[in-house]
Amino acid sequence: MFVRTAGERDLAAIRALLVETWHATYDALYGAARVTEITDAWHSIASLKARLTKPNSEFLVADDGKRIGGVAFAEGIGGGEEVVLKQLYVLPALQGRGIGGMLLDEIIESFPEARAIRLEVEAQNARAIAFYEANGFVRSGDAGEHAGASGEPTLVYIRPLAG
Template identity: 30%
Template sequence: MSADIIIRRIDAEALPIVQQLAEEIWPHAFDGVIQRHQIEIMLGDIYALESLENEMNSLGHVFWIARHEHVDAAFLSAFKRDDVTWIKKLYVLPDRQGMGLGKALIRTALEHFGPSRALSLNVNNGNTNAIAFYRHNGFEIEAEVPVTMGPFEFTDFVMTRTL
């Protein structure tokens, strides 16, 4: 990991940082993938502090924030089910992409959860940039599944990297 990247596991008190990063990142990450009004509604639902706290406290999701050059620039949440580590959320500020933050966060989650058979995630099937990042990092499309995010229905790819 680069010396200018610092990753820290966060508790519920730091979830407003995740919320703020999501509000900044999502309009870029989903531009041309989902409609602007959908982004706003989903951010309000999925990134409400109560929703994030529920993921952390009731569902066992662990959250990390990556700082790059003194700026909170990325976040990841993950959990382990059976012998598979699942990435739930992975987002990087647009101007910090390509600097190793996503890879460093993935490594951190894998180290935290210990040995796993695989690393898996869901990604919107129209999010070509994210799909390309995951393919570049050894993930393959395993399935196509319907998902509900907030009040909207989408289709995701389940992508998996065998470990």
């Protein structure tokens, strides 16, 4: 897999990856119908396309030349001193192979002025929490500003960066 900037031609594959990953992760927690509702709203082609031109952001894919295996999206805020990781997903069949780490590293490198990277994660997503903690993130004392799919506040994790 190599990491590159996402393009318009990737949007259908990115949507398919997000739908598959969300169902694999959340069907047991929220039910398939609720997950379909969420992915239709949050991961539509139109909403993904808007990210391609969003200022102060980076939209990446992990690609092996045959398929998109992972996706990440982040935005710089506060004059670029903080990065907010909005998405980092890897196809379930490819998880545990370093693809998420490659995407995370490239996101961080894309914001050289950043002093910290922050994310919100569903409290029930133990696998994602373990990944982020293994990659240097620590839980912040704050509840997330967004409700997760469960309607509960998400957990906030922060990783300081050498800035």
